[in-house]
Amino acid sequence: MKVQDAIDTCIQCGFCLQSCPTYRIFRTEESSPRGRIARLKDVLSSAVEETAENLATFEECLGCRACEAACPSGVPYETILLVGRSRLRALQEPPPAEARLALRMVRSHVLLRSAQRLWQTRGNRALRLARGLRSQRSAARLMAALPAPAEVPAVPREARAQAQIHRGCVMDVVWPRTNARAVLLLREAGLSADLMPQSAGCCGALHAHQGDLPTAREMARQVIAAFERSGGETVVSLAGGCGAHMKTYRELLADDPDWRERAERFSRAVEDVATLLDRQGYRTRPPATDERITYQDSCHLRNGMKVQAAPRRLLAGDGYCEMEGAGTCCGSAGIYNLVRPDVSDVVLEGKVREIERTGAGTVVTANPGCELQLRLGAKESGGRFEVRHLVDWLWERRA
Ligand code: SF4
Ligand code: SF4
Numbered sequence: 001m002k003v004q005d006a007i008d009t010c011i012q013c014g015f016c017l018q019s020c021p022t023y024r025i026f027r028t029e030e031s032s033p034r035g036r037i038a039r040l041k042d043v044l045s046s047a048v049e050e051t052a053e054n055l056a057t058f059e060e061c062l063g064c065r066a067c068e069a070a071c072p073s074g075v076p077y078e079t080i081l082l083v084g085r086s087r088l089r090a091l092q093e094p095p096p097a098e099a100r101l102a103l104r105m106v107r108s109h110v111l112l113r114s115a116q117r118l119w120q121t122r123g124n125r126a127l128r129l130a131r132g133l134r135s136q137r138s139a140a141r142l143m144a145a146l147p148a149p150a151e152v153p154a155v156p157r158e159a160r161a162q163a164q165i166h167r168g169c170v171m172d173v174v175w176p177r178t179n180a181r182a183v184l185l186l187r188e189a190g191l192s193a194d195l196m197p198q199s200a201g202c203c204g205a206l207h208a209h210q211g212d213l214p215t216a217r218e219m220a221r222q223v224i225a226a227f228e229r230s231g232g233e234t235v236v237s238l239a240g241g242c243g244a245h246m247k248t249y250r251e252l253l254a255d256d257p258d259w260r261e262r263a264e265r266f267s268r269a270v271e272d273v274a275t276l277l278d279r280q281g282y283r284t285r286p287p288a289t290d291e292r293i294t295y296q297d298s299c300h301l302r303n304g305m306k307v308q309a310a311p312r313r314l315l316a317g318d319g320y321c322e323m324e325g326a327g328t329c330c331g332s333a334g335i336y337n338l339v340r341p342d343v344s345d346v347v348l349e350g351k352v353r354e355i356e357r358t359g360a361g362t363v364v365t366a367n368p369g370c371e372l373q374l375r376l377g378a379k380e381s382g383g384r385f386e387v388r389h390l391v392d393w394l395w396e397r398r399a
Helices: 002-006 022-026 033-044 066-070 076-092 098-105 109-130 136-144 171-172 176-188 205-209 215-228 239-246 260-269 273-279 299-304 311-316 339-359 367-379 389-396
Strands: 163-165 192-193 234-237 268-274 292-298 362-365 388-389
Touching: 002 033, 022 098, 022 234, 022 239, 022 268, 022 339, 033 299, 066 299, 098 109, 098 205, 098 388, 136 273, 136 311, 136 339, 136 367, 163 176, 171 176, 171 367, 176 192, 176 273, 176 389, 205 215, 215 260, 215 273, 234 239, 234 260, 234 273, 239 260, 239 268, 239 299, 260 268, 268 273, 273 311, 273 339, 273 389, 292 339, 311 389, 339 367, 367 388
Parallel strands: 163 192, 163 234, 234 268, 292 362, 362 388
Antiparallel strands: none
C-alpha cells in the first residue's frame, strides 16, 4: 500500500493510544501512533516543514506495531514508519555513529565474530574502541548480558532440504547452537530441514527500520537469491523481527520488475519455527507444576506475523502461566536499546515487574533480541528468572 493510502486509512479514533509504549510513558499526542501518522501527513502535504526535529518522533517509536494490532481501521503503520524513518534519515546525514556501526556490523560475519572475540578476551576494555559513542554504556550492558558461547550440536547436511532456516546475522554468531537445535527439532518433527547457506546474510530489517531502504532492498535480493539456490520450499525464521521483515520483501521490491514475483514467492514461503513445529504436532515434555514458566511475545512475531497461539501450545502444561502484557514490547526493538536506552530502560523495568508478578522462574521468548533484553533485565534486577529462546527450551525438554 502506498504511504498516502496508509495515512488516509487512519480515522483518528485513538483506539491505538493505550497500546503504545511511548504514549504510555510520555502521555503526549506527539508520542502516540495517531500523532506520528498526523505528523507525517502534515509533512507530506507541506503543512509543516520537513525538518529532523519535526520527524524526530519516528526515531522515538519502538516499531513494535502494537498500534497495528489495536487499530480497528487496519492502518498499516509499518508502511508509515518506514517512510517516516527514511525521510528523517535523509535529513540526518550522517546518521548517528552507533547506528552506522551496528548497520555495518550486521552485514559482516567477520566483523561480528571479531567484536565477539574482542569482548570475550578483553571485556570492558574492548569498549575503549567505541569511546566517544553516546551508547558506549548501553553497548557494555548488552554485551555483558550475552549468553556464553556453547557447544553446537553437529548438523549433518541435507541437500535441497524443504525447510531452510534463515541463520540471521547476530543469531548466527551468538546463537549458532539455537539455529542447529532448530534444524534437529524440525527433523525430529518429520520435516526435511537444514540451515540456509550463509551467503544469504542478514535480512536487512535493521537497515529498513533505520530508514536505509536502498540497502535493505539490496540485502533482500541477496537473501532471496540464496534461498532460491538452496532448492527449499519454506523459509524458517527463529527471530520474529527477521521473519516479519522477510514477509515484507514483497512490498519492499514491489517496484522492481525483475524481483517483484520472486519477492512475492519468497514472502509467501516465510514461516516461523513455532508454527511449523506446532503444525507437525510436535510436543515435548510439558513443564511440571513446580517449574513455573511464562512467555514473552516477540512484537514482530505477534503483530507482524500474527503468531500468538503456536508458541503457547508448544509451552502448554501445568507450569505455564500467561503474563499480563505479554504482547507489549520489552524495549529491545532492533537496536533501539542501544540508541535510546533512556526509553528502552523504562519499558524494560515495566516488563521485569510483569515477569516477576507471574512468579515464573523462566521466561521463554522467540526472538534473540528479546532474549538479550530480558537477560539484561534479569541480570540488573537481581536474577530472579532465567531467559530461554523457545527452541532452546523445547530442546532441553525433548520427550
Ligand atoms: S491508527 Fe488506527 S487506532 Fe490509531 S487513531 Fe488511526 S485509525 Fe485509530
Ligand atoms: S510501533 Fe509501537 S511505539 Fe511505535 S507508534 Fe506503534 S505502538 Fe507506538
